[in-house]
Amino acid sequence: MPFREIFGHDKPLAILRRALERDRLPHAYLFVGPEGVGKKTVALALAQAIQCQEIANDFCGRCADCIRVTHRNHPDFHELEPGPGKKEISIQQVRDLERELSLRPFCGRRKIAVVDPACLMNTAAQNALLKTLEEPPQGSLIILISTSTGGLLPTLVSRCVRLFFTPVPVDVVVELLVARKGAQREQARLLANLAMGSPGRALSGELDLLVERRRVWLEKIAAVGAGDYRAALAAAEELGAAKEETLRFLEWAEGWYRDIMVYAVRKDDNQLLNRDCEEVIRQQADRYSLERLLVLRSRAARTAARIQRNVNRRLALENFFLQTLRAS
Ligand SMILES: [Zn+2]
Structure with missing residues (x-):
């Protein structure tokens, strides 16, 4: 599958192809962009x-x-990620990698390493990698992958050629789904919207499940939105049962309130993630003020962040739903 068969990312791909053709590859790249857009x-x-x-x-x-x-x-291709059961990439892993990169390529043209996610290197590991990049082993290439430059040492970032990845446009993801999965155009558009610029997600089958779960979530949000206190507690109990499910719900809820805001402002269903729910979105847009929608959206994001840090899921969700009650 040559480069031209990769969907989206025209700009970073053009830069990489030019570097390859001129044989002017740097020693290190940093690929920056949102989760799941195709950096890996x-x-x-x-x-x-x-x-x-x-x-x-x-x-x-x-x-x-x-x-x-x-x-x-x-x-001659190595990947660095946290070891089994570990949350960080350690200095020892970076040292082992450095030793590996200093050897001659075994059968390929270069020794290549991908560090993903690079921000999981702890400070000692980043400092060790910085030393490697200050005197890079000949014929080596290191590719750091990260959603932002935030968790990385500025000195490390400055040693890399940065390439920025943006969400892939909906139309491109639609074409991808039609070409690779033989999807019908209308269904492809719905999935592409829900994938939020991530071809990987659109292709994974995870979204088919999401489309199904969404109906359940919509009912719960609607019941809570109608002021049903008991529905709020029941929803928190059910959705809080499994962490993955809780996080998926909250991510979707954030997008849901975003949709209502977008509709309230632009009255345009082309911009919606949940395009097929235009009718419900229209009703909700009449009901909530923009200030309230902003609050709800940020509460969904904040609740997800708290649950990532392992707070009690049911209580965090109860809080979220009760605030939703108050906001309506
Ligand atoms: Zn080949």
Whole structure:
């Protein structure tokens, strides 16, 4: 699968292809952009383009080297992530990587390492990597992947060539779903909207499940919105049962209130994530003030952040729903 078959990301891909063609790859890239938009896909594509035996400066996706990169068992391709059961990437892991990168490539053209998510390197690990980047091993390439530059040492960031990834436009994700999954256009549009610019999510099948769960969530939000106190407590109990489900619900709820705000301001259903719920969204837009919608949206995000930090899920959700009651 050559570069041109990657959907979206025209700008970073053009930069990478130019660097490959001129043989002017830096020692380190930092790919920055939202979760799930395709940073890792592009990192793997670049690694394949460097190692591919069949095509120069691009990749075939079929030769032994391309397949080894895809299967993560290429001897000149390494991935750094937190070890099993660990929350951070340690200094020892970075030192081991440095040793590995200082060796000659085994069969490929360069030694390549991908650090994802780079912000999970603790400070000692980042300092160790900084030393590596100050005197990079010849013929090595390190690709750091992160949703922002926030958790990284500025000195480390400044040693990397930064490439910015943005959410993939809805129309491009629609084309992707039609081409790869044979989806019907209307269904593809709904999924593409819900995927919020992430081709990976759109293709994963996770969204089909989301479409289904959404009906349940909508009923709960509607019951709570109608001022049903007992419904609020019951919803908190049910949705708080599993952490993944709770977080998914809150992420969706944030998008839901965003939709109502967008509709209230623009009266345009093309901008909606939940396009197929226009009727309900229209009714809600008449009901809530923009200030209240802003509060609800930020409460959904804040509750999700608290649950990420492992507070009691049921209580956090109860709080969220009760505030929703008050806001209506
Ligand atoms: Zn190949």
